[in-house]
Amino acid sequence: MAAYQWRGRNPRGELVTGLTEADDEDSVANQLMAGGLTPVAIKAATGARPGDAADTSSPGLTATLQALLETKVSAEEALVLTRQLYTLQKAGVPLLRSLAGLQASTGRTPLIKLLEDLRASLDQGRELSSALARHPTVFSAFFVAMVQVGEMTGRLTEVFQRLAEHLEFELDVRARIKQALRYPTMVLVAIVSAIMVINIFVLPTFATLFAGFKTELPLMTRVLLGVSSLTVQWWPLLLSAGVGGVVAIRSGLRTPEGRYRWDRLQLRLPVIGPIVLKATLARFARSFAMASTSGVPISQAMTVVARTVDNAWISARIEQMRDGVERGESISRCAAAAGVFTPVVLQMIAVGEETGELDTLLIEIAGMYERETDHAIKGLSAAIEPLLLLVIGGMVLVLALGVFMPLWSMGQAAMGKA
Numbered sequence: 001m002a003a004y005q006w007r008g009r010n011p012r013g014e015l016v017t018g019l020t021e022a023d024d025e026d027s028v029a030n031q032l033m034a035g036g037l038t039p040v041a042i043k044a045a046t047g048a049r050p051g052d053a054a055d056t057s058s059p060g061l062t063a064t065l066q067a068l069l070e071t072k073v074s075a076e077e078a079l080v081l082t083r084q085l086y087t088l089q090k091a092g093v094p095l096l097r098s099l100a101g102l103q104a105s106t107g108r109t110p111l112i113k114l115l116e117d118l119r120a121s122l123d124q125g126r127e128l129s130s131a132l133a134r135h136p137t138v139f140s141a142f143f144v145a146m147v148q149v150g151e152m153t154g155r156l157t158e159v160f161q162r163l164a165e166h167l168e169f170e171l172d173v174r175a176r177i178k179q180a181l182r183y184p185t186m187v188l189v190a191i192v193s194a195i196m197v198i199n200i201f202v203l204p205t206f207a208t209l210f211a212g213f214k215t216e217l218p219l220m221t222r223v224l225l226g227v228s229s230l231t232v233q234w235w236p237l238l239l240s241a242g243v244g245g246v247v248a249i250r251s252g253l254r255t256p257e258g259r260y261r262w263d264r265l266q267l268r269l270p271v272i273g274p275i276v277l278k279a280t281l282a283r284f285a286r287s288f289a290m291a292s293t294s295g296v297p298i299s300q301a302m303t304v305v306a307r308t309v310d311n312a313w314i315s316a317r318i319e320q321m322r323d324g325v326e327r328g329e330s331i332s333r334c335a336a337a338a339g340v341f342t343p344v345v346l347q348m349i350a351v352g353e354e355t356g357e358l359d360t361l362l363i364e365i366a367g368m369y370e371r372e373t374d375h376a377i378k379g380l381s382a383a384i385e386p387l388l389l390l391v392i393g394g395m396v397l398v399l400a401l402g403v404f405m406p407l408w409s410m411g412q413a414a415m416g417k418a
Contacts (some may be wrong), residue, residue, distance in 0.1 A: 004028045005045040009038035012244055016104050018116060019045060031123045037100060067086040073110050074139045079167040082110070127151055142287055162290045169286070173279050173373060180380035181307065187388050191395060200235075200400045203228035206403055220402040236252070256312070264313040271383045274361035275376045278366070280311045281340065282369035284318065289362035299326050314340065344368075 006028055007017050016037060022028045029039045081102065088098040096119060103115035115133060121131035129148035130138040143163060150159030207225050222246040231238065252258035267273045284305055291301035302322035306315045324334035332350035337343050341349070346367050352361035 003045045004042055006032060006042045008032050019126075020120060021205040024075040031119075037104075072304065073108075073114055073135075075167070075171055077108070077111055078138055079164060079171060082160055082164045082167060086157060086164055088159060093325060095128065129155075141307045146290060147292065149296050153295045155294060159290075159294060162294075166286060166290065169370065171284070173377070176374070177275070177380070178260045180377055183381060183386075184384045184388055190392060192293045195395065196231075199228045199231045203403070204232060206407075210406065218401070218406060220398065221406050224398070224402040260316070263311045267311075267313060271380065275373060275380065276311070277314075277340070278369050278373045278376060280309050280314050281345075282366050282373055284309050285312065285362050285369060286366035287358050289366060292362065293359045294339075297330070 002023075002115055003019055003021050004025060005017070005019055022031065026040045026340050032039045049206055085098060087097070088101070093101075099115050099119045099122070103112055103119070104114070106112055107249050116133045117134065118128075120323060121134065122128065127148070129144050129151060133144045146159050146163055147156070150156035203224055206229065210221070210225070216233055253262055267277050269276075287305045287309075291304055292298065296304070299322050301326065302318055306318040306322065309315055309318065317340050321331070321334040321338050324337065325331060330350075330353055332346060332353055335349050336346050345368075348361045348365055349358070352358035
């Protein structure tokens with residue numbers, strides 16, 4: 001297959017350009033017309049491939065600059081794209097024509113390349129789920145699996161609607177958590193900056209002042225001066241150790257065991273842990289309900305959901321539930337053995353199994369956890385503020401005992417001698 005540069009007109013008469021791989025010019029023209037574009041000019045592009053940069057005197061430099069300047073498709077853009085696909089599918093617009101219209105109407109280069117690749121994959125005979133799976137940074141495994149279910153059951157429009165609601169909930173939770181943590185983060189940054197300034201600039205000056213007196217300094221003052229001296233003399237080594245520690249922690253979190261331990265640890269944190277647990281269980285319940293109502297078998301639905309809860313420890317508990325269901329046990333019994341659900345939720349799951357309305361009750365469980373998550377996020381700042389006050393008070397106490405009290409004592413001694 002060769003690469004061809006082409007120009008065409010969309011249904012609104014706007015000029016569209018691109019680069020496509022095909023066997024010949026007729027195949028390119030057929031692809032463009034299938035996508036709702038009218039070909040204007042098609043010519044072979046020697047040595048080029050779809051998505052490559054235009055020819056310049058320094059193509060390597062151009063590609064590097066583009067990689068630095070271009071951003072990836074954001075989660076907000078993925079949500080908007082999902083809603084647009086739902087609207088177009090609901091209106092009966094063919095999928096290829098929908099993608100062509102979305103590509104012509106957007107001005108973001110990463111999104112244009114994404115839509116172009118999706119269209120090229122569909123032109124080559126791939127299913128939409130396979131085309132989406134080529135972009136794991138934009139579309140999660142759950143997103144791809146749900147689209148695949150929609151293709152198999154013929155309910156792709158409904159799947160797009162539910163996926164849009166799912167993505168909107170995810171973005172809303174993340175945005176509210178960031179908003180709640182913004183003030184505590186700024187306070188912590190200010191505290192760390194103040195400590196660094198005191199250690200590097202203030203305490204060495206006090207050390208010179210204290211050296212002029214022949215009195216024994218208090219223990220807290222000696223500790224502060226020792227820490228300051230260590231920071232000033234060995235700051236390159238301390239900085240290297242800090243960077244090395246961060247790299248080691250990040251490397252450890254990339255391993256399955258490290259990720260499992262960290263995900264389990266963050267669920268036990270005093271303030272953040274309950275919020276993370278409730279948000280994760282809300283994601284599980286809604287995702288499970290979506291997969292179940294779309295016709296996915298229970299065990300397969302749990303397998304898909306276990307990969308998308310974004311918590312290795314909860315994922316292991318869901319896989320434990322799946323193994324129990326495959327052995328013939330009830331979902332309520334498996335959920336009780338998992339040890340992550342409240343008694344009220346376990347009772348609702350049991351009632352759903354008895355009445356055959358498990359999907360409906362799973363949606364109710366998701367709504368309950370979402371409301372609890374929303375309430376917990378609203379009180380997050382109020383819960384963190386006492387901890388911040390303790391940290392600030394401790395820092396002021398250390399400075400008062402280690403710096404200002406000796407100065408006060410020396411001043412009194414000097415006044416007494418005078």
